[in-house]
Amino acid sequence: MNTVINVPSSLDDQGIEKVLEQLATVPADAPVLIDARHARWGTPYGLTAMLTIGQARATKASFSGPESEDVASYWARTGFYRHAEGIFTLAGHVPKGRTAGESEVLLEITPVAHSEDVHNVVARIQHKAQTILQNLHIDSKATMGFAMTLSEACQNIIEHAGTGGWVAVQVYEWRKRLGRRVVVIAVCDAGQGFRRSLETTQGRRLGDRWDDGAALEEAVLRGVSRFTDKGRGQGLAGIRRYVGRWDGKLTVRSGTARLSIIPTWDDDVPLTKSLPAFPGAQMQIVIPERLTR
Template identity: 55%
Template sequence: MTRLIEVPTQFDDRSFDQFAAAYAQAVDGERLLFDAHAAEWASPYGLVGLLAAGEAAARRGERPLLTAPANPDVVSYWARAGFFREAADLFEVHGKVPKVKVAVESEVLLPVTPVRAAEDVHAVVSTIQQRASAILSSELGLDPKATMGFAMALSESCQNIVEHAGTGGWVAVQAYNWRRKLARRVVVIAVADAGVGFRHSLEPTQAKRFGERWGDAAALEAALIQGVSRFRDPGRGQGLAGIRRYLARWEGKVAIRSGTARIAIVPRWDDDVPLKDGLPAFPGSQVLLIIPEQVSGGAGGPSKQ
């Protein structure tokens, strides 16, 4: 039996729960058909999240199916962003996919890239560093020194996959105009995996401390707010706390979804909820980092449609 899972027409962090709810209804043994034919736009978060769903579906049963976007501009963008290069290994893809070169263009700072081991993390950072540096300073108005912190944030968010997921994942980095409230340029880092998730990773060292409160939400709080890790060595597990400090300095946003919970450090330009629990279950973890264009002397912030 095949189960249809619709990919939202505007697929980003805000519509992800709708996608996760459809995915959560699937049962073992069903073949999943991810239908993106009506997709009009997908953020980096949507693209890497769709790959994570494909990997998880393949583990549960038959190789999943994927219907590519029908809109030629949309499917071309997905191809240039590196999505189909990775999707070919996970899905049986139906629809017309253009044979275009994966872009390293002004918008796509880093196309969808697999992260399986520490060497991949180093390669990702070295690939993007020079171009990111130019965009952060010229387009976003960040101090040139901020690019070191950007490399750290990118590295730590990818390293999270290597150390905690128990499987591989993907990262994508893009720059675009965010129109949710005020027009601003932003750089967005999205990282997703279909691994064990934060609760399972931290359970051996943290569950007893939290007692009955222990669950996906408590695990995310422990990791992002308290900086705990499954590693007991001094100096480990500061990655997410380091990301939080860096983004706070530049009025950025971090949001992490894992299992049935989502936590966010919400800057003043955004209206997200700091902690959500009881969400549709989705495997692994999905991380979103947003660095906005800096506005001198006032509240600034991005916006997106």
């Protein structure tokens, strides 16, 4: 019998935690039905993380999408259903017309597994990013930096996950949290995560203090990589620099911990531990609209 996992109305970074809390008590090979019928919203992070959840299940999960035609249609335009049909057994309402390309979807959900995928993602984003960032009153010079940030975030999957992952970019109004529009990059994978990736080089050094939170601090704050090459680890440092320059927010979740680089407009906590375990790494980059005088 399926265990029903209820998706909250907002499938964002907080909503996905509620899904993971429910899954924490269900064995990976137990059949589950993920019930998103009442979902009213989905962010790039929520949707890519949902695909990652599906990939991490040992037994193919069933998924029931939003009943709202508008919401379902929007999820289809992000490319969610196109990938979901290979990962989940889709139940209930499946929208037709699964094409993406709407203006608010800067980059539909795209699989990333190889270096060539990163080239294609960067090339696609360059065409659209300049206009979108200008609309957010972000300097046109930021466009290339945005593409670089996206490139480094995607490479994190290739270099460290040991498996493929997903990337999506979207612009939307972050009314409740910020009252401004934001551009959001989400990169998720169900790979080995930061703790396992860094364990052989850093785990012994930190001894008892070694856990998912410590691994995130090493990787994100100190630019530590599993490779001994001195040049490694600069990608995440570059992402941090870009996010800092544009007053953005960076959140990286891996295993049971989540680390955030927090701007003044947000009241998140820097490091959260003891979250429900989840394989791989999930990254969210939020760049807000610049306020004009």
